[in-house]
Amino acid sequence: MQLRMSTRTMNGVMLVDCSGRLVFGEESAALRETVKSALAQSPNVVLNLSEVNFIDSGGLGTLVALYTTARNAGGAVKLASLSKRVGDLLQVTKLLTIFEVFDDEEMAARSFLTEAA
Numbered sequence: 001m002q003l004r005m006s007t008r009t010m011n012g013v014m015l016v017d018c019s020g021r022l023v024f025g026e027e028s029a030a031l032r033e034t035v036k037s038a039l040a041q042s043p044n045v046v047l048n049l050s051e052v053n054f055i056d057s058g059g060l061g062t063l064v065a066l067y068t069t070a071r072n073a074g075g076a077v078k079l080a081s082l083s084k085r086v087g088d089l090l091q092v093t094k095l096l097t098i099f100e101v102f103d104d105e106e107m108a109a110r111s112f113l114t115e116a117a
Contacts, residue, residue: 003027003052005034010046013109014038019051024058035066035077043075046108050081055089067098076100080108 003020016034021027038045047063055063063077070077078100082090090096102108 003030005031007034007038009042010105010109011113012042013044013046013112014042015046015048015105015109017048017051021054021056022049022052022059022062023054023056024061028058028062031062032066036069039070039073039075043070043073044112045070045075045077046080046102046105047077048080048105049086050083052086053083055086060089060093060095063095064098076112078102078108078111080105 003018003022005019006017008015008017016031016038018031022031035045035047045066047066066077080102081104082101087096087101090099090101100108100111102111
């Protein structure tokens with residue numbers, strides 16, 4: 001299944017809903033472009049990964065690159081609604097120590113508001 005994405009805004013934070021597989025190639029490139037466009041509108045982005053069922057090493061690399069791009073732009077990328085499989089993968093690769101992860105996108109979006117206060 002190819003990666004499908006949609007964007008929406010919540011409390012001034014850009015949400016990117018992802019569904020499918022986050023793998024090296026077109027999927028990773030499409031996610032990169034979507035998040036770069038989102039960063040142009042808001043420096044704070046939440047990736048909702050509840051419908052992502054598989055991530056390969058290229059997909060992990062893309063997540064790290066997006067994290068770095070957002071930080072360099074003075075913003076942040078946070079993750080929300082990880083499936084057990086994706087959560088386990090991020091734990092094994094120690095990426096959970098890098099990303100802020102939230103149970104749902106509302107909590108992730110609210111976290112940007114509390115940081116600004």
